[in-house]
Amino acid sequence: MQVITASISLPVSLEAAFRVISDLNTLLRLSPFFTLTRFESSQTGTPQPGARYSVTLEYYATRLIETHRIAVDMFEPDSAMSFSIEEGAFRGIRFAIERSDAGIRLMQTLLLEAADETVMAGSQKELQLWLRSIGEYIKLAAGTSIPSRLAARFMDKVWLKLTLSERNIAVIITRISALELALLLILVLVWRMFG
Numbered sequence: 001m002q003v004i005t006a007s008i009s010l011p012v013s014l015e016a017a018f019r020v021i022s023d024l025n026t027l028l029r030l031s032p033f034f035t036l037t038r039f040e041s042s043q044t045g046t047p048q049p050g051a052r053y054s055v056t057l058e059y060y061a062t063r064l065i066e067t068h069r070i071a072v073d074m075f076e077p078d079s080a081m082s083f084s085i086e087e088g089a090f091r092g093i094r095f096a097i098e099r100s101d102a103g104i105r106l107m108q109t110l111l112l113e114a115a116d117e118t119v120m121a122g123s124q125k126e127l128q129l130w131l132r133s134i135g136e137y138i139k140l141a142a143g144t145s146i147p148s149r150l151a152a153r154f155m156d157k158v159w160l161k162l163t164l165s166e167r168n169i170a171v172i173i174t175r176i177s178a179l180e181l182a183l184l185l186i187l188v189l190v191w192r193m194f195g
Contacts, residue, residue, distance in 0.1 A: 001091060002120065004110045006127045008135045011103040016142035018078045020134065021095040021106070022046060024053055024070065029160040030133045033126055034059045037163075038067075047072045047081070060164045089113050106135060 010017065020026060024047070028036040038056035051072040058065045066088060073092070074082040082094040092111035097104050108131045112123060140152045159167065 002112045002114060004112065004120065004124050004127050005107060006124070006131045007105055007107040008131050009100055009102060009105050010135050010138055012138055012142040014078050014097055014099060014104050017097050017104050017106055017138050018081075020138045020141055021081055021097070022075075024055075024083065026137070026156075026160065027093075027134065028055060028057070030137055031130050032133055032164070033061070033130070035163040035165075037065070047075055049073065049075050053083075058163070089119075106131070106138070108134070 025036070025039050025041075028034075028039070034057040036055060037058050038054070040054040042052040049072050053070040054067065055070060056065060056067045068088055069086040070083050071086070072081070073084045074080060074094075078097065080094065080096040082092065084092045089112055090110055091113060092109075094109040094111075096107045096109075098107075099105075108127060110123060110127055112120070137155065140148055140155065143149065143152065162170065
């Protein structure tokens with residue numbers, strides 16, 4: 001078994017971060033590498049050791065679809081949470097939170113079956129991007145301003161329910177629309193100055 005870790009510091013409370021990491025559904029939807037297409041849980045509410053999940057993931061790069069059975073191994077409120085994966089290359093995911101001067105330090109650990117250096121390097125990069133995505137979501141969810149709450153609600157109700165392909169298309173369309181608006185404004189300014 002091989003271990004890959006990444007960490008990030010966030011200016012949020014320990015409780016706000018733990019609310020997010022104790023929600024496996026949201027954690028999986030925040031991955032930039034696969035889309036969660038099905039999520040079934042053996043319980044509702046706060047996960048406890050022994051809670052079981054069945055998830056179906058569609059990997060973005062390969063279009064491979066896999067179903068995994070996941071169980072909660074460890075649950076320490078406001079401290080750590082660990083999930084074991086019964087099949088596949090990834091065998092476990094662990095999150096730990098520590099208090100720091102500026103808020104918290106969030107650590108994510110992946111357990112992998114024996115893999116070569118290329119797979120390990122790719123997995124390390126994926127883990128860092130996934131943790132960054134989780135960190136940004138935690139900051140948004142911990143926000144108390146009206147824009148933060150609206151953005152978090154949009155993420156939960158719309159954005160995280162889209163597939164990765166749909167998200168990419170939405171980003172492209174938004175960029176094109178912003179470019180069109182900028183060009184239109186430039187044309188109006190030129191028209192007013194020289195027309």
